[in-house]
Amino acid sequence: MASAVTPRNEDYSQWYLDIVKNANLAQNSAVRGCMIIKPYGYGIWERMQRQLDDMFKETGHQNAYFPIFIPKSFLSKEAAHVEGFAKECAVVTHYRLMNDPNGEGVIVDPSAKLEEELIVRPTSETIIWNTYRDWVTSYRDLPLLINQWANVVRWEMRTRLFLRTAEFLWQEGHTAHATEAEAQEETLKMQEVYATFAEEFMAMPVLRGVKTESERFAGAVNTYTIEALMQDGKALQAGTSHNLGQNFAKAFEVKFQDENNKEQYVWATSWGVSTRLIGGLIMTHSDDEGLVLPPKLAPIQVVIIPIPKPNEELDAKAHEIMAELKSRGIRVSYDNDKKKRPGFKFAENELKGIPVRLGLGKRDLANGTIEVARRDTKEKASQPLEGIVDHVASLLEEIQQNLFQTALDFREEHSHTVDTMEEFQAILDQDIPGFIYAHWDGTAETEQKIKELTKASIRCIPNDSVGEVGKCILTGGASERRVVFARAY
Amino acid sequence: MASAVTPRNEDYSQWYLDIVKNANLAQNSAVRGCMIIKPYGYGIWERMQRQLDDMFKETGHQNAYFPIFIPKSFLSKEAAHVEGFAKECAVVTHYRLMNDPNGEGVIVDPSAKLEEELIVRPTSETIIWNTYRDWVTSYRDLPLLINQWANVVRWEMRTRLFLRTAEFLWQEGHTAHATEAEAQEETLKMQEVYATFAEEFMAMPVLRGVKTESERFAGAVNTYTIEALMQDGKALQAGTSHNLGQNFAKAFEVKFQDENNKEQYVWATSWGVSTRLIGGLIMTHSDDEGLVLPPKLAPIQVVIIPIPKPNEELDAKAHEIMAELKSRGIRVSYDNDKKKRPGFKFAENELKGIPVRLGLGKRDLANGTIEVARRDTKEKASQPLEGIVDHVASLLEEIQQNLFQTALDFREEHSHTVDTMEEFQAILDQDIPGFIYAHWDGTAETEQKIKELTKASIRCIPNDSVGEVGKCILTGGASERRVVFARAY
Numbered sequence: 001m002a003s004a005v006t007p008r009n010e011d012y013s014q015w016y017l018d019i020v021k022n023a024n025l026a027q028n029s030a031v032r033g034c035m036i037i038k039p040y041g042y043g044i045w046e047r048m049q050r051q052l053d054d055m056f057k058e059t060g061h062q063n064a065y066f067p068i069f070i071p072k073s074f075l076s077k078e079a080a081h082v083e084g085f086a087k088e089c090a091v092v093t094h095y096r097l098m099n100d101p102n103g104e105g106v107i108v109d110p111s112a113k114l115e116e117e118l119i120v121r122p123t124s125e126t127i128i129w130n131t132y133r134d135w136v137t138s139y140r141d142l143p144l145l146i147n148q149w150a151n152v153v154r155w156e157m158r159t160r161l162f163l164r165t166a167e168f169l170w171q172e173g174h175t176a177h178a179t180e181a182e183a184q185e186e187t188l189k190m191q192e193v194y195a196t197f198a199e200e201f202m203a204m205p206v207l208r209g210v211k212t213e214s215e216r217f218a219g220a221v222n223t224y225t226i227e228a229l230m231q232d233g234k235a236l237q238a239g240t241s242h243n244l245g246q247n248f249a250k251a252f253e254v255k256f257q258d259e260n261n262k263e264q265y266v267w268a269t270s271w272g273v274s275t276r277l278i279g280g281l282i283m284t285h286s287d288d289e290g291l292v293l294p295p296k297l298a299p300i301q302v303v304i305i306p307i308p309k310p311n312e313e314l315d316a317k318a319h320e321i322m323a324e325l326k327s328r329g330i331r332v333s334y335d336n337d338k339k340k341r342p343g344f345k346f347a348e349n350e351l352k353g354i355p356v357r358l359g360l361g362k363r364d365l366a367n368g369t370i371e372v373a374r375r376d377t378k379e380k381a382s383q384p385l386e387g388i389v390d391h392v393a394s395l396l397e398e399i400q401q402n403l404f405q406t407a408l409d410f411r412e413e414h415s416h417t418v419d420t421m422e423e424f425q426a427i428l429d430q431d432i433p434g435f436i437y438a439h440w441d442g443t444a445e446t447e448q449k450i451k452e453l454t455k456a457s458i459r460c461i462p463n464d465s466v467g468e469v470g471k472c473i474l475t476g477g478a479s480e481r482r483v484v485f486a487r488a489y
Numbered sequence: 490m491a492s493a494v495t496p497r498n499e500d501y502s503q504w505y506l507d508i509v510k511n512a513n514l515a516q517n518s519a520v521r522g523c524m525i526i527k528p529y530g531y532g533i534w535e536r537m538q539r540q541l542d543d544m545f546k547e548t549g550h551q552n553a554y555f556p557i558f559i560p561k562s563f564l565s566k567e568a569a570h571v572e573g574f575a576k577e578c579a580v581v582t583h584y585r586l587m588n589d590p591n592g593e594g595v596i597v598d599p600s601a602k603l604e605e606e607l608i609v610r611p612t613s614e615t616i617i618w619n620t621y622r623d624w625v626t627s628y629r630d631l632p633l634l635i636n637q638w639a640n641v642v643r644w645e646m647r648t649r650l651f652l653r654t655a656e657f658l659w660q661e662g663h664t665a666h667a668t669e670a671e672a673q674e675e676t677l678k679m680q681e682v683y684a685t686f687a688e689e690f691m692a693m694p695v696l697r698g699v700k701t702e703s704e705r706f707a708g709a710v711n712t713y714t715i716e717a718l719m720q721d722g723k724a725l726q727a728g729t730s731h732n733l734g735q736n737f738a739k740a741f742e743v744k745f746q747d748e749n750n751k752e753q754y755v756w757a758t759s760w761g762v763s764t765r766l767i768g769g770l771i772m773t774h775s776d777d778e779g780l781v782l783p784p785k786l787a788p789i790q791v792v793i794i795p796i797p798k799p800n801e802e803l804d805a806k807a808h809e810i811m812a813e814l815k816s817r818g819i820r821v822s823y824d825n826d827k828k829k830r831p832g833f834k835f836a837e838n839e840l841k842g843i844p845v846r847l848g849l850g851k852r853d854l855a856n857g858t859i860e861v862a863r864r865d866t867k868e869k870a871s872q873p874l875e876g877i878v879d880h881v882a883s884l885l886e887e888i889q890q891n892l893f894q895t896a897l898d899f900r901e902e903h904s905h906t907v908d909t910m911e912e913f914q915a916i917l918d919q920d921i922p923g924f925i926y927a928h929w930d931g932t933a934e935t936e937q938k939i940k941e942l943t944k945a946s947i948r949c950i951p952n953d954s955v956g957e958v959g960k961c962i963l964t965g966g967a968s969e970r971r972v973v974f975a976r977a978y
Contacts, residue, residue: 030563030619031607034556039635042553064531067523068557068609068640068656069579072586074519076594086586090558091597092609093582095644097561097575105565108580108606117597118520120557120581120609130519146528151557151640155584167557 005351007288009431012232019282020161023291023352026278033159033166037275040352041162043299044278045169049149051201051296052171052273055193061145061173066127068151069118074126077251081125084218088155090120090166120153125219125244125270128174129252136176136266138257143186144176162279163236163489170274176266178258180245183267187243190271191224191463194239202277203294203403204228204284205411206238207435207484209460214444217270221245227459227484229411230283233432235459235486238280241271279489284407285376291353292375294403295396302332302392303354305345307361307371310336314360317385321358321370324389330396350375355399356392376402411435417482421453421473428454428487435459436485439470441477450474456485494840496777498920501721508771509650512780512841515767522648522655526764529841530651532788533767534658538638540690540785541660541762544682550634550662555616557640558607563615566740570614573707577644579609579655609642614708614733614759617663618741625665625755627746632675633665651768652725652978659763665755667747669734672756676732679760680713680952683728691766692783692892693717693773694900695727696924696973698949703933706759710734716948716973718900719772722921724948724975727769730760768978773896774865780842781864783892784885791821791881792843794834796850796860799825803849806874810847810859813878819885839864844888845881865891900924906971910942910962917943917976924948925974928959930966939963945974 005022006014020026025041028034037045053063069092076082096112099105121127128146135141153167173190177183191208198206206226216223220242228236249255249265258264285292295301302325306314318334325332335345342359349357359371370388373380376399383391414434416427427436433456440446440458450473451457465481472479494511495503509515514530517523526534542552558581565571585601588594610616617635624630642656662679666672680697687695695715705712709731717725738744738754747753774781784790791814795803807823814821824834831848838846848860859877862869865888872880903923905916916925922945929935929947939962940946954970961968 027620027623029556029616030560031556031558031616034558036556036620037554039551039553043551045554046552062528062532063535064528065526065534065658067518067520067525068642069520069523071519072595072597075586082586082595086588086595089584089586090581090607091583091586092579093597094580095578097564097571097578097580097608099575106561106571106575108561108582118579119586127518127520131516131525134516153557169554 005288005290008231015288016279016283017161019286019291025282025291026161028161031166033156035161035165035167037169040299041278044281044293044297045275047297047299048201048277049171052197053149055197056147056171056173059145059189059193061147061175063149064146065148065150066124066131068121070121070124070127072117072119074130075119077126078219078247080247081219085122085154089122090153090155092118092120121150122152122154123270123272124148124150124152124172125174125248126252129248129254129268132176132266133252133254136254136256139178139259142176142178142256142266143182145173146175147171147173160279162275162282164276168274168276170272172272173270175269176249176254177269178256178264178267180267183245183269184243187222187224187241187269187271190269191226191239191241194241194271194273195226197273198226198228198238199404201294201296202281202284203296203400203407204238204280205404205408207460207462208464209462209484211240211460212444212447212458212483214447215458217242219244219247221247224463225460227486228280228284229414229434229486230280230489231410231432232283233414233430233434233487235435235488236276236280236283237459237488238277239271239273242269244268244270285403286353289347290351292403293353293355295355295400298353298355299331300333300352300354301330301396302356302358303349304332304334304358304360305342305349306334306336307342307359307364309338313365314362317365318360321360321388325392328389328393330393346373356395358388358392374399376406419470419473424456424473424485425454428456433487437482438473438485439479440483441472441475441479443477446472446474446477450485456487459484459486459488494777494779497720504777505768505772506650508775508780514771514780515650517650520655522645524650524654524656526658529788530767533770533782533786534764536786536788537690537766538660541682541686542638544686545636545660545662548678548682550636550664552637553635554637554639555613555620557610559610559613559616561606561608563619564608566615567708567736569736570708574611574643578611579642579644581607581609610639611641611643612759612761613637613639613641613661614663614737615741618737618743618757621665621755622741622743625743625745628667628748631665631667631745631755632671634662634675635664636660636662649768651764651771653765657763657765659761661759661761664758665738665743666758667745667753667756669756672734672758673732676711676713676730676758676760679758680715680728680730683730683760683762684715686762687715687717687727687766688893690783690785691770691773692785692889692896693727693769694893694897696949696951697953698951698973700729700949701933701936701947701972703936704947706731708733708736710736713952714949716975717769717773718903718923718975719769719978720899720921721772722903722919722923722976724924724977725765725769725772726948726977727766728760728762731758733757733759774892775842778836779840781892782842782844784844784889787820787842787844789820789822789841789843790885791819791845791847792838793821793823793847793849794831794838795823795825796831796848796853798827802854803851806854807849810849810877814881817878817882819882845884847877847881863888865895908959908962913945913962913974914943917945922976926971927962927974928968929972930961930964930968932966935961935963935966939974945976948973948975948977
């Protein structure tokens with residue numbers, strides 16, 4: 001329907017919602033904060049899942065499935081963990097409905113009250129570590145390298161499609177190791193898997209870094225993150241990998257006999273990415289015409305449009321090209337609706353972010369040519385039909401690369417190094433503020449103060465940050481390296 | 490660890506639980522009735538998912554995702570539906586925990602009570618049809634062919650791993666059509682997809698039939714089923730496909746303008762299979778030595794065991810064979826643990842149901858042979874190493890076929906035609922009763938009476954049943970065809 005999209009520079013939030021709606025990715029549901037992922041949006045998620053799942057398996061992980069419900073008492077066993085999640089838990093208290101004796105409809109049956117309330121999982125560390133106690137007795141049982149694809153629920157008050165929803169889909173890895181070093185290695189390995197996925201598949205450059213204490217996952221010793229920069233200059237935390245130390249092993253009494261027959265607590269990690277990535281994908285590449293998708297994740301990579309409308313000759317040629325593209329593993333569709341004009345179809349397919357459009361006209365056919373349009377740069381060119389499949393295949397790679405490079409250039413352009421609060425604030429006052437590299441005195445108090453003053457938080461301390469003596473922009477206190485600030489989703 | 494499995498003829502229920510436990514498929518969790526699917530069990534589910542998903546897509550369906558929560562009032566909109574599900578609903582009433590002011594731990598925050606309680610979906614017709622109202626306005630929007638992979642919760646009182654659990658994983662298709670005929674066609678098409686999957690991939694023969702009114706899905710006009718026969722002579726409902734008529738369209742006001750601009754209610758279907766299939770897979774093929782898996786769904790199809798233990802020469806040969814098998818798409822592993830003896834490994838791999846075992850010994854190597862053992866028939870033979878990959882590939886096909894044929898022979902052997910209640914009861918008194926084809930007068934009352942008397946229910950009226958005039962075994966009332974009775978899971 002190629003409905004209009006609000007321009008980004010007019011209202012970025014509305015532009016985002018327009019894209020999600022008009023490209024048919026998702027919508028709000030009748031349940032507060034819970035979204036409906038529509039087929040086209042789910043198609044993107046399926047490609048993400050498949051790729052990530054392959055990467056998890058290549059790194060030795062297996063999938064399993066744990067219950068959606070967590071006994072309330074489990075959540076309390078790790079003090080920081082319950083503190084972090086208690087305020088946003090959906091709680092099951094009853095297990096039956098009954099006819100309302102006073103009138104119509106059904107009510108909750110008061111006699112069907114659970115002895116212990118159940119929490120709908122906001123994350124699964126507690127139920128999983130309660131299980132690992134039975135699975136681990138000896139060093140021979142380690143490492144446990146498990147991943148779960150699941151839905152989780154966090155009763156957030158302010159929600160936004162894909163970016164923050166009460167229910168979301170994700171994967172959560174939960175691993176158990178014999179040594180601290182091995183757990184740390186796993187934590188960093190999975191951060192790198194996420195970074196590779198973001199950059200090579202989503203074409204979304206990310207900073208790899210570690211969170212400050214106050215931004216850590218509830219129950220973690222350290223949280224590693226990948227942080228992306230959106231087009232409006234705000235950061236998006238796109239994936240996290242946590243070194244959980246022995247916190248959950250101690251809370252759930254998970255011990256093993258080491259090679260010297262000594263009893264030890266197990267070392268843990270957990271790591272996750274979610275449907276939030278789709279929000280990041282949208283805000284990294286899309287434009288005022290609609291969605292822009294990197295070819296590797298596009299449900300449809302190429303659309304063929306007959307000009308001005310389908311006929312026997314054009315259909316035959318289109319099917320021939322489609323067959324060839326498909327044999328090369330390229331996902332192609334033929335937009336042969338007779339009731340829509342080409343211009344309308346162009347706009348519709350732009351809105352859907354299909355990377356390459358092939359316009360096939362009668363004259364083209366006579367000349368042995370076809371019109372090739374790229375979604376990313378909007379360049380159009382007439383190409384010989386001979387060799388068109390090779391051309392499209394390499395064009396898809398070029399688009400994938402160009403999207404990444406464009407996003408990387410954007411990030412570099414919007415990364416700033418500042419030494420004073422005035423400079424800091426000046427950057428934040430720009431239309432597109434971006435990442436700010438600045439010195440910080442290392443205290444949670446200063447971090448909090450800066451956040452209150454500017455709404456910018458420390459996104460991470462980059463893994464590759466180099467030592468540099470400096471003074472905190474707020475307090476002048478000593479600092480040994482710059483950290484990355486930004487306003488964030 | 491090759492723990493002992495209770496023999497089937499001693500205690501079939503215990504045998505089943507032993508297989509599930511000792512083959513590391515699943516276990517009970519700390520939450521009543523909710524299971525943990527362990528990596529090996531989940532590996533089987535992943536192969537089922539991938540195959541079914543391909544079949545759904547080949548038949549034109551797309552995946553989407555709808556919320557896990559259903560507002561209580563939605564459930565009540567379709568009268569039969571709420572009647573069917575109200576008694577087993579997990580109900581979310583609150584969205585926050587708080588510190589217990591009187592002591593330790595956390596309690597439900599009474600101030601965080603939901604205005605309307607939410608049901609954890611037992612099935613998604615209501616939330617989906619509430620959404621379809623926005624998606625359908627014209628005949629051009631139809632058909633909607635949507636599938637969802639999800640978890641659902643039914644608070645069953647008596648649970649059993651895979652077969653009946655409070656939470657289970659499944660897929661649910663929900664389609665919307667312009668005509669009754671098209672909805673009926675879809676219902677039968679998906680029944681046939683399920684039957685094909687069961688027979689060709691699970692090697693589990695099924696009867697295709699329609700349920701009687703009293704066994705219908707709550708809210709359906711007709712429920713089509715596939716029914717398998719387990720080794721203990723009990724039936725397993727393995728998948729259902731429902732023609733929902735206009736029941737949900739009317740309950741949720743989903744209408745469309747037809748080609749003549751006339752407003753009409755939409756016609757609906759829904760269909761689902763679940764992790765219950767894994768229970769069916771176990772009880773169709775496995776034996777007293779452990780799990781038996783059909784090659785098409787086995788996470789590992791071939792295991793190579795070095796005899797008596799791994800060494801450089803055997804390792805090299807094993808890796809050579811593995812590489813060749815993998816290049817043919819065969820899933821193979823090498824059991825090179827030095828601490829376990831071959832006999833122990835044989836038992837362990839039998840327990841896991843790996844279809845083909847290759848025993849590679851020093852003498853074999855010198856002779857240019859290898860020992861090939863099949864899990865299904867337990868036959869062993871020495872085979873030339875030359876051409877072993879071709880041999881294994883065709884053996885896997887043979888095993889797949891043999892498992893199906895064996896199960897089909899078993900079903901035929903345990904299918905009976907009876908004309909009196911005495912004969913009926915005599916069959917049910919056998920150790921392995923099976924399917925009973927008998928005449929029934931067509932009333933719910935008689936159906937219920939027979940169930941009370943014998944614990945046997947009508948599994949289905951077969952799609953291919955031929956007209957045959959007869960008398961009901963209980964009442965002598967007129968009957969026009971035989972229906973299939975059995976005791977069931």
